[in-house]
Amino acid sequence: EVQLVESGGGLIQPGGSLRLSCAASGFTVRSNYMSWVRQAPGKGLEWVSVIYSGGSTYSADSVKGRFTISRDNSKNTLYLQMNSLRGEDTAVYYCARVGQLDPDYYGMDVWGQGTTVTVSS
């Protein structure tokens, strides 16, 4: 079964660090584009970061320089290292596979259940 399972969320003080994990099964992380998307309480979806199969990474301006996306091919796991956390980073964080649905078109076709990050003193 194709599945993503996130972990690592929790309550953290402003300025702190947290690492989210996203364990994949049924497919290979290194062969796919993978993304993190977050959703603040009562708000819409916000794209956070992507790692391409070749290893290139990109992040939203709101997290650039603070968040780092990476993967461990041996563990088939995606990560999001979050440093210098702020109150506005409070959200449910989802990992997603960006599937190649057509030769030229991609979409987030597999999602994890989400993990909650709360930044508060």
Add this chain to the structure above:
Amino acid sequence: DIQMTQSPSSLSASVGDRVTITCRASQSIGFYLNWYQQKPGKAPKLLIYAASSLQSGVPSRFSGSGSGTDFTLTISSLQPEDFATYYCQQSYSTPATFGGGTKVEIK
């Protein structure tokens, strides 16, 4: 960055109604437009990709159209399980921005 604007932000409809949601991109994105459905407390679910292609397993009452800057998601006959929030997303360029969402509520 490409901005995605959805309208309306919410709507009330009855079971059996035809529902249309629009999404506008701040620049031309061709057919690089996806639609997602999200129910409370759940992860989003991909409905439509490439503006009009139905994702596997999605009921045929969902359809998408449009190209360039203007797109539409249509639910031909609203079912009880369709009450949810719908998001568009452009996959033309990074960052792959989302629209603000449209909440479909029961009238």
